[in-house]
Amino acid sequence: MTTAIKTRSDLRLALGPVLFFWPKDTLLDFYSRMVELPLDAIYIGETVCSKRREMSRRDWIALAHDIAGASRARVILSGLALIEAASELSNLKRLCENGEFMVEANDMAAVRFLAGQGLPFVAGPALNLYSGASLAELIACGMQRWVPPVECSGATVAGALAELDAAGLARPEVEVFAHGYLPLAYSARCFTARLAGRPKDDCGFRCIEYPAGVAVDSQEGERLFTLNGIQTMSGRIGDLVGDLDDIAARGVDILRISPGLDAADVVATFDRVRQGGPAPEVEDGCNGYWHGRPGMTRVPPGIRSAGADGLA
Numbered sequence: 001m002t003t004a005i006k007t008r009s010d011l012r013l014a015l016g017p018v019l020f021f022w023p024k025d026t027l028l029d030f031y032s033r034m035v036e037l038p039l040d041a042i043y044i045g046e047t048v049c050s051k052r053r054e055m056s057r058r059d060w061i062a063l064a065h066d067i068a069g070a071s072r073a074r075v076i077l078s079g080l081a082l083i084e085a086a087s088e089l090s091n092l093k094r095l096c097e098n099g100e101f102m103v104e105a106n107d108m109a110a111v112r113f114l115a116g117q118g119l120p121f122v123a124g125p126a127l128n129l130y131s132g133a134s135l136a137e138l139i140a141c142g143m144q145r146w147v148p149p150v151e152c153s154g155a156t157v158a159g160a161l162a163e164l165d166a167a168g169l170a171r172p173e174v175e176v177f178a179h180g181y182l183p184l185a186y187s188a189r190c191f192t193a194r195l196a197g198r199p200k201d202d203c204g205f206r207c208i209e210y211p212a213g214v215a216v217d218s219q220e221g222e223r224l225f226t227l228n229g230i231q232t233m234s235g236r237i238g239d240l241v242g243d244l245d246d247i248a249a250r251g252v253d254i255l256r257i258s259p260g261l262d263a264a265d266v267v268a269t270f271d272r273v274r275q276g277g278p279a280p281e282v283e284d285g286c287n288g289y290w291h292g293r294p295g296m297t298r299v300p301p302g303i304r305s306a307g308a309d310g311l312a
Helices: 024-034 057-070 086-096 108-116 132-141 154-166 191-195 241-249 263-274
Strands: 012-015 041-044 074-078 102-105 121-123 143-146 173-186 214-217 223-228 231-239 254-257
Touching (some): 012 263, 024 041, 024 263, 057 074, 057 086, 086 108, 102 108, 108 132, 132 154, 154 173, 173 223, 173 263, 191 223, 241 263, 254 263
Parallel strands (some): 012 041, 012 254, 041 074, 074 102, 102 121, 143 173
Antiparallel strands (some): 214 223, 223 231
């Protein structure tokens, strides 16, 4: 199967779900501004912790309608990445049965619900999909778009797609996590509650006090991680703005920008660069995973990503 080679101008932009816990008014104001941006897709919903109830499921659905009415972007509902209770499973099932909007599955329970209804879906970055064989399994279940795990290198992504080509299977759309703190792991424990000296079941929703997470530094003062409730994220912001040519050449269709409060500026920068503008100098961001190297490193522009074995 022959696949046309893409260039950076072919890349589309998507806004991922907000991973931090923001007040409802902050969220609504944020999305009222995002609808004006050149985005192909806008993901909304709570993916980290079901205790974050500033927005109910009905609120998210109402917001989806508002965005769809005001923007050309496709609205996609994102589900939880870690299911720990029957109530969370039930709420996820109802989300998958919303009847209007595509769902991003971040747990295999969502895949099961969506496949059972014959519904197309996005496979989110929390699903462990690394090969053409695993992609083929989910394509059979209805997957239309694949967001690779953030630790995937460009070579791993291209290799998985090549496996699909060799098997004569149509590629899904591919959306790469291109900007934002990288979600690395989820835990049954809440680190933000622990920081506040509170048990998880009586956390007081303290993570709402940290709209960009809690910085964790090494003893030498180097930023290592960002804590976001039960989620551990990278200490540095992942930023692939200098790698768009390589990303496009690997077969990627869409760039995901994970929202911070500066999302409008970030979208504008990626939009300018994908249209041929020069990439800005990135001093603090990291892009190591894309190049098959340690994730927290910064690889200069123009260096081809490493092979799947991590060797250049």
